[in-house]
Amino acid sequence: xxxxxxxxxxxxxxxxxxxxxxxxxxxxxxxxxxxxxxxxxxxxxxxxxxxxxxxxxxxxxxxxxxxxxxxxxxxxxxxxxxxxxxxxxxxxxxxxxxxxxxxxxxxxxxxxxxxxxxxxxxxxxxxxxxxxxxxxxxxxxxxxxxxxxxxxxxxxxxxxxxxxxxxxxxxxxxxxxxxxxxxxxxxxxxxxxxxxxxxxxxxxxxxxxxxxxxxxxxxxxxxxxxxxxxxxxxxxxxxxxxxxxxxxxxxxxxxxxxxxxxxxxxxxxxxxxxxxxxxxxxxxxxxxxxxxxxxxxxxxxxxxxxxxxxxxxxxxxxxxxxxxxxxxxxxxxxxxxxxxxxxxxxxxxxxxxxxxxxxxxxxxxxxxxxxxxxxxxxxxxxxxxxxxxxxxxxxxxxxxxxxxxxxxxxxxxxxxxxxxxxxxxxxxxxxxxxxxxxxxxxxxxxxxxxxxxxxxxxxxxxxxxxxxxxxxxxxxxxxxxxxxxxxxxxxxxxxxxxxxxxxxxxxxxxxxxxxxxxxxxxxxxxxxxxxxxxxxxxxxxxxxxxxxxxxxxxxxxxxxxxxxxxxxxxxxxxxxxxxxxxxxxxxxxxxxxxxxxxxxxxxxxxxxxxxxxxxxxxxxxxxxxxxxxxxxxxxxxxxxxxxxxxxxxxxxxxxxxxxxxxxxxxxxxxxxxxxxxxxxxxxxxxxxxxxxxxxxxxxxxxxxxxxxxxxxxxxxxxxxxxxxxxxxxxxxxxxxxxxxxxxxxxxxxxxxxxxxxxxxxxxxxxxxxxxxxxxxxxxxxxxxxxxxxxxxxxxxxxxxxxxxxxxxxxxxxxxxxxxxxxxxxxxxxxxxxxxxxxxxxxxxxxxxxxxxxxxxxxxxxxxxxxxxxxxxxxxxxxxxxxxxxxxxxxxxxxxxxxxxxxxxxxxxxxxxxxxxxxxxxxxxxxxxxxxxxxxxxxxxxxxxxxxxxxxxxxxxxxxxxxxxxxxxxxxxxxx
DNA sequence: CACCTGTCC
Numbered sequence: 001x002x003x004x005x006x007x008x009x010x011x012x013x014x015x016x017x018x019x020x021x022x023x024x025x026x027x028x029x030x031x032x033x034x035x036x037x038x039x040x041x042x043x044x045x046x047x048x049x050x051x052x053x054x055x056x057x058x059x060x061x062x063x064x065x066x067x068x069x070x071x072x073x074x075x076x077x078x079x080x081x082x083x084x085x086x087x088x089x090x091x092x093x094x095x096x097x098x099x100x101x102x103x104x105x106x107x108x109x110x111x112x113x114x115x116x117x118x119x120x121x122x123x124x125x126x127x128x129x130x131x132x133x134x135x136x137x138x139x140x141x142x143x144x145x146x147x148x149x150x151x152x153x154x155x156x157x158x159x160x161x162x163x164x165x166x167x168x169x170x171x172x173x174x175x176x177x178x179x180x181x182x183x184x185x186x187x188x189x190x191x192x193x194x195x196x197x198x199x200x201x202x203x204x205x206x207x208x209x210x211x212x213x214x215x216x217x218x219x220x221x222x223x224x225x226x227x228x229x230x231x232x233x234x235x236x237x238x239x240x241x242x243x244x245x246x247x248x249x250x251x252x253x254x255x256x257x258x259x260x261x262x263x264x265x266x267x268x269x270x271x272x273x274x275x276x277x278x279x280x281x282x283x284x285x286x287x288x289x290x291x292x293x294x295x296x297x298x299x300x301x302x303x304x305x306x307x308x309x310x311x312x313x314x315x316x317x318x319x320x321x322x323x324x325x326x327x328x329x330x331x332x333x334x335x336x337x338x339x340x341x342x343x344x345x346x347x348x349x350x351x352x353x354x355x356x357x358x359x360x361x362x363x364x365x366x367x368x369x370x371x372x373x374x375x376x377x378x379x380x381x382x383x384x385x386x387x388x389x390x391x392x393x394x395x396x397x398x399x400x401x402x403x404x405x406x407x408x409x410x411x412x413x414x415x416x417x418x419x420x421x422x423x424x425x426x427x428x429x430x431x432x433x434x435x436x437x438x439x440x441x442x443x444x445x446x447x448x449x450x451x452x453x454x455x456x457x458x459x460x461x462x463x464x465x466x467x468x469x470x471x472x473x474x475x476x477x478x479x480x481x482x483x484x485x486x487x488x489x490x491x492x493x494x495x496x497x498x499x500x501x502x503x504x505x506x507x508x509x510x511x512x513x514x515x516x517x518x519x520x521x522x523x524x525x526x527x528x529x530x531x532x533x534x535x536x537x538x539x540x541x542x543x544x545x546x547x548x549x550x551x552x553x554x555x556x557x558x559x560x561x562x563x564x565x566x567x568x569x570x571x572x573x574x575x576x577x578x579x580x581x582x583x584x585x586x587x588x589x590x591x592x593x594x595x596x597x598x599x600x601x602x603x604x605x606x607x608x609x610x611x612x613x614x615x616x617x618x619x620x621x622x623x624x625x626x627x628x629x630x631x632x633x634x635x636x637x638x639x640x641x642x643x644x645x646x647x648x649x650x651x652x653x654x655x656x657x658x659x660x661x662x663x664x665x666x667x668x669x670x671x672x673x674x675x676x677x678x679x680x681x682x683x684x685x686x687x688x689x690x691x692x693x694x695x696x697x698x699x700x701x702x703x704x705x706x707x708x709x710x711x712x713x714x715x716x717x718x719x720x721x722x723x724x725x726x727x728x729x730x731x732x733x734x735x736x737x738x739x740x741x742x743x744x745x746x747x748x749x750x751x752x753x754x755x756x757x758x759x760x761x762x763x764x765x766x767x768x769x770x771x772x773x774x775x776x777x778x779x780x781x782x783x784x785x786x787x788x789x790x791x792x793x794x795x796x797x798x799x800x801x802x803x804x805x806x807x808x809x810x811x812x813x814x815x816x817x818x819x820x821x822x823x824x825x826x827x828x829x830x831x832x833x834x835x836x837x838x839x840x841x842x843x844x845x846x847x848x849x850x851x852x853x854x855x856x857x858x859x860x861x862x863x864x865x866x867x868x869x870x871x872x873x874x875x876x877x878x879x880x881x882x883x884x885x886x887x888x889x890x891x892x893x894x895x896x897x898x899x900x901x902x903x904x905x906x907x908x909x910x911x912x913x914x915x916x917x918x919x920x921x922x923x924x925x926x927x928x929x930x931x932x933x934x935x936x937x938x939x940x941x942x943x944x945x946x947x948x949x950x951x952x953x954x955x956x957x958x959x960x961x962x963x964x965x966x967x968x969x970x971x972x973x974x975x
Numbered sequence: 976c977a978c979c980t981g982t983c984c
Contacts, residue, residue, distance in 0.1 A: 393982070393983080394982065394983080395982090395983080421983090421984090422983075422984055437982095437983060437984080438983075438984095439982090439983040439984040440983085440984065442983090442984070443984055464982095466982070466983075467982085467983080468982095468983065468984080558980065559979070559980060560978095560979060560980090561978090561979080590979090590980080590981095591979095591980080591981065591982090592979060616980055616981075617980050617981050618980080618981060620981085621981080621982090622981065622982075637980060637981090638979095638980035638981085639980070639981095640980075640981085651979085651980065653980090696982090704984090708984095760984090761983085761984035762984080790984095792979090793978085793979055794979080798978090857984095860984090913976075913977095914976090915977095915978065916976075916977045916978045917977095917978055917979085918978095921976085921977095934978095934979090936978070936979075937977080937978080938976090938977090940978075942978090942979095
């Protein structure tokens with residue numbers, strides 16, 4: 001049993017390494033960062049940098065530089081999403097094997113160098129020791145000699161350091177050359193180069209090739225080892241030579257050593273026999289939709305529907321780029337553009353945009369709407385009067401689309417085509433097509449309330465109904481009324497197009513077919529009680545009955561815990577089949593998974609194996625995995641909801657909507673016809689599931705939304721034209737909170753504090769905390785804490801096998817039971833002291849990715865402090881001041897321990913618990929302040945810090961009265 | 976005691 005398990009693991013391991021090698025870009029995230037790097041630099045090393053790109057953005061350019069230098073240090077320097085898209089862009093671009101090769105060569109060299117130096121050092125020490133001994137023997141007369149030795153030693157050191165320098169320089173130069181080539185290939189692809197530029201590029205490539213080759217040869221010579229069976233005289237020891245091979249064929253009965261193999265063989269045979277007898281043979285002829293009995297508890301599915309492919313017309317098949325003979329990359333791109341489904345509608349679309357101010361566009365995935373429509377409008381001259389803006393719900397999308405469009409237009413990213421996302425404004429004065437995240441446009445609106453510089457605004461992926469798009473709708477609808485020249489395009493997937501049309505005063509709907517493969521939908525015949533088990537069974541059914549290599553499986557689960565459980569069960573069941581069934585590679589993926597492990601899902605599936613991806617909602621929209629043919633959908637997800645009465649957010653498992661179910665099903669039909677197995681009945685789908693997921697705005701804390709709208713000058717929020725108005729209660733609750741924080745006066749008008757708060761891209765309580773830090777002279781510390789808090793709960797990680805170690809490491813930052821906020825500050829400052837070391841993060845079970853994000857946020861906050869004229873002051877030794885500043889923002893989140901040992905929130909009598917991840921769990925203080933309240937399995941306070949009750953009355957006298965902060969004994973009746 | 980859907984500024 002154990003040995004077969006081992007076999008399986010080893011096999012997986014080797015397959016994984018093999019595929020790493022083959023699949024350069026995705027596996028080696030470093031490369032992707034390298035690629036980003038090139039965008040980041042915006043061609044800094046290239047002559048034709050636009051001046052306006054460098055000027056006026058000193059912050060970003062500095063950051064870019066910093067980014068570049070540290071990228072070498074570690075692969076996971078960026079947030080996961082961006083790396084993923086970069087890897088995907090890269091995949092299209094070049095095979096990148098150069099870079100990987102280079103990487104390896106460099107690595108090997110470094111190791112060798114180090115070895116050499118060590119050896120040399122050791123030798124020198126020995127020599128010196130010998131010399132010293134002899135000089136001491138020679139007595140006083142040897143002073144000169146000893147000096148000579150010293151000189152000698154110095155010369156040697158010099159020599160070594162010179163050698164070291166030369167080696168390093170050589171590496172750097174080679175690396176630079178590689179970068180250059182990549183840069184040029186990427187940035188100038190499709191552009192016409194002058195003859196001189198061509199020559200230069202050719203020369204560089206040739207040179208790079210030669211250097212690489214020679215160093216490879218050198219390496220290969222050095223690394224070659226004679227197998228021990230060939231001795232030095234050249235005679236061959238045949239016994240040794242074939243020992244490994246003959247071992248396997250020894251008669252199991254004759255010798256004991258052979259026995260384990262035979263035993264395993266027999267056991268596997270037996271297992272397979274069982275499988276064949278009981279479960280049906282995987283060798284039987286395969287037929288499309290028929291499922292054979294695989295298990296006793298096999299699940300019966302009914303094929304109920306087919307999601308049609310959207311191919312209305314004959315499509316011209318696009319030739320792969322590399323076979324395009326004499327045509328330039330640019331021509332190929334243009335042909336690809338023409339092959340997109342949307343191309344046939346170009347004129348009609350332009351006409352429609354001319355005729356109507358607002359247009360709802362329905363385009364399935366793959367129609368090319370996001371990339372093409374802005375280009376068409378540009379070509380039609382809309383950019384002569386103003387920019388074309390296009391919003392995306394995700395950063396990745398904005399970046400990758402901008403990259404694609406800039407290629408198609410033959411310009412560099414950041415010039416005519418650019419993107420703007422938080423921390424990265426890759427636009428210039430030249431930019432006419434601007435892709436951005438919706439949140440970014442919202443921020444922009446604060447400074448440019450009429451969108452004066454835009455002639456067209458396209459809100460893409462509107463059906464996702466993010467918080468930001470919903471607010472944008474209301475604002476943009478209003479702007480369109482007094483700006484008749486502004487064109488508005490709302491693009492969405494099919495389902496709720498009419499709703500959008502109705503909202504925008506019956507704007508016409510323009511339909512564009514997409515390009516997608518058909519997906520067969522299967523429902524279960526009867527409801528499944530245990531969907532985890534059902535998912536596992538279904539996955540195995542597919543794996544055993546469908547030919548391996550025809551497509552991978554994707555299972556949607558609700559969270560990390562479920563994913564881990566299913567992984568366990570699957571592994572266990574797979575063991576039961578021995579090593580002889582096709583390999584099933586299990587790939588978990590969720591946002592908080594460590595970056596190294598996330599990369600696994602992008603490695604191509606090895607021949608004869610199958611991948612089984614266990615994913616959260618992340619795979620529904622945020623990332624696409626190639627090669628998925630089967631989707632298993634249990635029909636649940638975790639959803640955040642907000643109870644305005646208690647002010648509590650909860651994260652609970654809920655059934656998904658029809659739209660979500662269809663989206664999930666669609667994930668299987670991206671590269672070929674797919675199948676979707678829903679672990680619920682068709683009746684449930686048609687009768688019980690909601691059509692659409694409740695939009696975020698109806699289940700969120702609105703305090704930030706309200707603050708934003710207030711600072712945009714919208715006073716009557718209850719009458720604001722929301723597409724789906726949030727409950728009045730939620731709005732009032734938000735207003736109340738803002739009033740308590742001092743952001744609004746009693747007339748509901750923005751105060752000075754409120755205006756300052758609105759500058760920060762944070763929740764109002766965090767913003768207030770920062771504004772208050774001015775008074776307590778600890779803005780340095782507070783912005784660190786704010787940054788750490790706003791990266792969320794992904795800072796510490798706990799590997800399953802090292803939970804205790806990880807917890808200990810975390811407790812290390814809790815000095816003196818001072819609370820989680822201070823612990824976060826300690827983490828940040830310690831990291832800063834190690835010069836932002838990656839190694840340090842690994843040692844302390846901290847996610848580098850999150851820390852880097854925190855640093856980015858902190859940098860941004862620091863800049864904004866300047867803007868609201870708050871001095872940067874440090875007051876690290878006065879923890880009380882820091883805690884008071886925190887309290888200024890979070891006083892509504894205070895709780896007190898009762899006699900029974902449970903906490904009760906101060907304002908509302910509600911029982912709450914300290915989150916198990918808190919450092920205060922061991923010695924809970926009687927008064928605490930918490931960052932957020934979440935309902936998962938219990939009402940948990942996350943990020944808790946001790947506080948003194950008298951601060952509450954001191955800081956928020958309008959909110960607390962003395963009786964509130966009296967110890968709860970007197971208030972027992974209320975509980 | 977028993978922990979963490981996904982995004983965005």
